[in-house]
Structures are given as C-alpha cells and as structure tokens.
Amino acid sequence: MKSFFAFLGLLLGTLVAHGQNPCPAPPPAGCPQPFKVVDAGTGQEVTVLQVGCPVRFEQNCGRATLPTLLYYQVLKGTNSIPANCNPNTMAGVITYTPTAADVGPVTVFELSNPTPPATGGGIAYVRNYTVINPAPPTFTIGACINGAAFIAIRNPAYTSYTVQVNGGVPQPFTQSIQVTVTPGVAATFVVTGNPGSSCPQSASQTFTVPVPRPAVLASVTRTGTAPSGGPATLEFTQEQPEYNYLLEVEDPALSGSYTVVPNATATAGTSTTTTVNVPAAQGRYRMLRFDACGNRTGFNPVITLGLDGTAANGRNTLTFLPFVAADVTGYTLTRSPGNLSVALPASATGYDDAQVQCGTVYTYRLTASVAGGGQSISNTLALTTLST
Numbered sequence: 001m002k003s004f005f006a007f008l009g010l011l012l013g014t015l016v017a018h019g020q021n022p023c024p025a026p027p028p029a030g031c032p033q034p035f036k037v038v039d040a041g042t043g044q045e046v047t048v049l050q051v052g053c054p055v056r057f058e059q060n061c062g063r064a065t066l067p068t069l070l071y072y073q074v075l076k077g078t079n080s081i082p083a084n085c086n087p088n089t090m091a092g093v094i095t096y097t098p099t100a101a102d103v104g105p106v107t108v109f110e111l112s113n114p115t116p117p118a119t120g121g122g123i124a125y126v127r128n129y130t131v132i133n134p135a136p137p138t139f140t141i142g143a144c145i146n147g148a149a150f151i152a153i154r155n156p157a158y159t160s161y162t163v164q165v166n167g168g169v170p171q172p173f174t175q176s177i178q179v180t181v182t183p184g185v186a187a188t189f190v191v192t193g194n195p196g197s198s199c200p201q202s203a204s205q206t207f208t209v210p211v212p213r214p215a216v217l218a219s220v221t222r223t224g225t226a227p228s229g230g231p232a233t234l235e236f237t238q239e240q241p242e243y244n245y246l247l248e249v250e251d252p253a254l255s256g257s258y259t260v261v262p263n264a265t266a267t268a269g270t271s272t273t274t275t276v277n278v279p280a281a282q283g284r285y286r287m288l289r290f291d292a293c294g295n296r297t298g299f300n301p302v303i304t305l306g307l308d309g310t311a312a313n314g315r316n317t318l319t320f321l322p323f324v325a326a327d328v329t330g331y332t333l334t335r336s337p338g339n340l341s342v343a344l345p346a347s348a349t350g351y352d353d354a355q356v357q358c359g360t361v362y363t364y365r366l367t368a369s370v371a372g373g374g375q376s377i378s379n380t381l382a383l384t385t386l387s388t
Contacts, residue, residue: 021120021121021122021123021124023081023085023124024079024081024085024109024124024125024126025123025124025125027125028061030061031060031061031063033060033061033127034059034060034061034063034110034125035057035058035059035060035063035108035110035125035127036057036058036060036127037049037055037056037057037058037108037127037129038055038056038058039053039054039055039056039198040053040054040055040056040095040198041054041198042198043056044198047129047159048129048130048131048132048159048195049098049102049106049129049130049131049132050098050131050132050133050134050195050199051098051099051100051102051103051131051132051133052097052098052099052199053097053098053195053198053199054095054096054097055095055096055097055098056094056095056096057072057094057095057096057108057110058094059112063112065112065113065115066115067091067092067094068091068092069091069112069113069114069115069122070091070092070094070110070111070112070113071087071089071090071091071093071110071111071112071113072087072089072093072094072096072108072109072110072111073087073088073089073108073109073111074096074098074102074106074107074108074109075106075107075109076102076104076105076106076107077105077106077107078105078107078128079107079126079128080106080107080109080126081107081109081124081126082109085111085124086111087109087111098131100133102131103131103132103133104130104131105128105129105130105131106128106129106130106131107126107127107128107129108126108127108128108129109124109125109126110124110125110126111123111124112124112125132157132195134155134157134158134193134195134201135155135157135201136193136201136202136203137153137155137157137158137161137191137192137193137201137202137203138153138154138155138203139151139152139153139154139189139191139203139205140152140154141189141205141207142242142291142292142293143207143209143210143240143242143243143291143292144178144209144291144292144293144295145212145243145289145291145293145295145297146293146295147180147181147182147183147209148178148179148180148181148209148293149165149178149179149181149187149189149207149209149292150176150177150178150291150292150293151163151173151176151177151178151179151189151191152175152176152292153175153176153191156175157193157195158193158194158195158201159194159195160172160173160174160193160194161173161174161191161192161193161194162191162192162194163177163179163189163190163191163192164189164190164192165179165180165181165187165188165189166187166188167188167190170192178293181209182209183209183210183211183212184208184209184210184211185208186206186207186208187206187207187208187209188204188205188206189204189205189206189207190202190203190204191203191204209242210240210242212240212243213238213240214238214299214300215236215237215238215239215240215245215287215289215299216236216237216238216287216299216300216373216374217234217235217236217285217286217287217299217300217301217302217374218235218236218237218373218374218375219233219234219235219302219374219375219376219377220232220233220234220281220285220302220303220304220305220374220375220376220377221233221234221235221376221377222281222304222305222306222377222378222379222380223379224379225379225380225381225382226306226379227306227307227308227321227378227379227381228282228304228306228321229280229281229282230280230281230379231277231278231279231280231281232277232278232281232304233275233276233277233278234247234275234276234277234278234281234285234302235274235275236274236275236276236287239274242291243289243290243291244289244290244291245274245287245288245289245290246260246261246287246288246290247260247261247264247276247278247285247286247287247288248260248261248285248286248287248288248298249261249283249284249285250283250284250285250286250301252283258286258288258298260288261276261278261285263279264276264277264278265277281304282304282323283303283304283323284301284302284303284304284323284324284327285301285302285303285304286298286299286300286301286302287299300370300371300372300373300374301327301370301372302327302370302374302375302376303322303323303324303327303328303368303370303376304323304376305320305321305322305323305366305367305368305376305377305378306320306321306322306323306378306379307319307320307321307364307365307366307378307379307380307381308321308381309350309364309381309383310383311383311384311385311386312386312388313386313387313388314354314356314358314385314386314387315352315353315354315356315385316352316353316356316362316364316383316385317350317351317352317353318333318350318351318352318353318364318366318381319349319350320348320349320350320351320366321378322368322376325346325349327368327370327371328346328368328369328370328371328376329346329368329369329370329371330343330344330345330346330368330369331343331344331345331346331348331366331367331368331369332344332366332367332369333351333364333365333366333367334364334365334366334367335353335362335363335364336362336363337360337362338355338362340353340355356385357385358385358386358387359384359385360384360385361382361383361384362382362383362384362385363380363381363382364380364381364382364383365377365378365379365380365381366378
C-alpha cells in the first residue's frame with residue numbers, strides 16, 4: 001500500500017509540476033519549431049496530414065527527451081490543448097495515422113517532462129496542421145495540333161502533381177501541363193496527386209490526339225433571292241471533335257483581319273459536316289480552329305456571291321456580283337427550265353442568255369469555284385423574258 005501511495009504522489013507531483021510552466025509554452029530561443037511531423041514511410045517533413053497515411057513525431061533543435069517522459073496527442077481544432085494540459089496518451093507513442101473523423105484543422109500537442117533527478121515542470125508545445133482526405137485527381141485531356149496533349153486538373157486538392165505518358169518519366173506540374181505525344185496513337189496518361197506525404201493518389205485515362213487535318217469551308221450558299229445581304233448557309237467539312245471551331249468574317253476595312261461572326265447558329269450534321277446559318281451574309285468567311293494549347297489556325301476563306309439581272313428585248317442579261325472577284329477561279333451558271341449549264345471563266349462578269357422564250361419564267365443560279373477550295377453559290381434569280 002505504501003508503494004502505491006508513493007507512485008500516486010510521484011504522478012500527481014509530475015502533473016502539478018508541468019502546470020507550473022505556461023501551457024502551451026512559446027518556442028525556445030533559436031528554435032521556432034521545437035518538434036516536427038514527418039512521413040512515417042519516407043522520413044520527410046510534411047505540412048499537411050492525410051487520412052490513412054501514418055506520420056511520426058520528432059523533436060527538433062537537438063532536443064532528446066526520453067521516450068518515457070515524452071507525450072504526444074492530436075486534438076481537433078487550432079491551438080487546442082488537453083484538459084488541464086494533461087495528454088491522455090501513453091508516453092513514447094510517436095506515431096499517428098489520421099482518420100476520416102480527423103479531417104480539418106488539428107493541433108499536435110507535445111508534453112516533454114524533465115529527466116530525473118531534474119526538477120521543475122514539463123514543457124508543452126503545439127503545432128497546427130490540417131488533415132485532408134482527398135479523392136484521386138480528376139483531370140481533362142485536350143488535343144493540340146503540335147503533337148501535344150494538354151492536361152488540366154479539375155480538383156486542385158494536392159500541392160503538386162506528376163503525369164506519366166505510357167509509363168514514361170513522371171513530369172511534375174501544378175495545375176496544367178503540355179506533354180508530347182504521337183498523334184493518331186492511343187496513349188495512357190497517369191496523373192498522381194502529391195499531398196506532401198508517401199500516400200499519393202493516382203488516376204488514369206486513355207486518349208488519342210488525332211492527326212490534325214485542315215478544316216474546309218466547303219460552301220457558302222445564299223438561301224434567299226436577294227443578290228446581297230440575304231441569309232446564307234455555310235457548310236464545313238473535315239471538322240474533328242477534339243478541336244473547337246469558330247466562324248469568322250473578314251473586316252472589310254482591313255484585309256486579312258477577321259472577327260467572329262455574331263448570331264451564327266450551328267446545326268449538327270454528320271461527323272464531318274456542320275451547317276451554320278448567317279442572317280445577313282456579305283463578305284469573305286473562313287473557319288478558325290483553336291485547340292486546348294491555345295494554337296489557332298484560319299483556313300481557306302470563301303466569299304459570298306450575288307446574282308442580279310434584267311429581262312428585255314427577248315433576252316435575259318445576268319450580272320455576277322462576287323464579293324472579291326480575285327478569289328474566283330471559274331463559274332458555272334445553271335438555268336431552269338431547259339437544264340442549261342454553262343461553264344464560264346473567272347474573268348466573266350455576266351452572261352447574256354438569248355435562248356429564251358418571251359413570257360417564260362426562268363430561274364438562274366451561279367456557282368463560283370474559289371481559290372484554296374470550296375465554292376460559293378449565289379441567290380436564286382427569277383426573270384420573266386420580255387419582248388421589249
């Protein structure tokens with residue numbers, strides 16, 4: 001019984017003694033961090049704690065308290081201390097594995113008691129950390145025309161990332177990165193989030209950056225009867241879903257300068273054809289392709305084409321109205337009834353149709369072949385042949 005009371009007195013004496021110092025105490029001079037938290041697997045100091053990833057507590061600045069006199073406790077919150085500054089953990093336990101219940105700010109509390117026969121109270125220090133429970137990284141892959149893929153993180157929960165392409169050398173990055181790939185060949189991308197511990201999280205995707213091909217503005221077709229300014233339908237081919245496209249029109253006051261066409265509505269077509277309706281088409285149009293890496297490419301422009309005419313003296317006289325005559329490489333004029341089809345040179349500015357009958361309504365349409373590919377189709381023009 002005497003030995004029990006002697007032990008109890010020693011224990012109470014220790015608890016009372018360490019209460020003689022401030023709790024927690026300020027760091028000693030020249031040692032701003034009296035202890036640190038390191039990854040149990042790598043021994044590297046960590047700045048955040050991760051659920052399921054074990055860590056170890058180590059003293060700093062040459063401090064070497066005996067394990068039997070050293071206590072650590074992790075408490076929820078910031079600058080938290082145990083009741084009466086007495087940890088409820090066992091001496092010498094220096095490892096800790098965060099759980100989901102610990103997510104958020106936590107305080108690591110250290111109590112270091114003096115080595116007998118030294119007297120005086122124990123000293124308590126605290127450090128604040130955050131426990132995280134991140135999901136594997138989510139990321140997108142974009143195609144680039146320069147033989148690259150663009151990787152972008154969508155849940156920035158980690159301090160840094162690496163990406164491996166087909167098991168190659170890990171390439172470090174923070175939020176996004178361009179990596180070299182072989183166009184037309186499927187590649188596996190493994191992105192690993194590094195939280196500053198030995199418990200990284202990884203996710204993978206397979207993606208093929210296509211071999212880029214030129215997008216073609218195949219045709220500009222006026223859908224009304226007005227020779228200028230009426231609606232038009234623009235048809236594009238060879239589009240690739242991995243890239244984005246815009247319709248642009250040239251600034252009439254500044255040759256070679258293009259702006260995006262407002263109020264152009266797209267109608268989904270086949271996998272290689274898209275139709276765009278322009279309310280008041282007049283000018284030179286082109287398709288602009290842009291990719292995930294910011295590369296932009298403008299393709300062959302196609303002009304609008306108008307057709308006007310008059311009927312008199314038993315013939316119909318037609319006038320060609322190309323927006324830029326120099327873009328035209330040749331014309332084809334069609335007429336009904338009669339199924340007339342006439343090929344005309346690029347230098348033609350009109351056509352005199354004398355193979356008509358008075359009182360008959362003839363409908364004409366003009367198609368221009370355009371330099372660089374594509375064609376421009378005029379409005380329809382109806383003329384009633386007159387004798388005078």
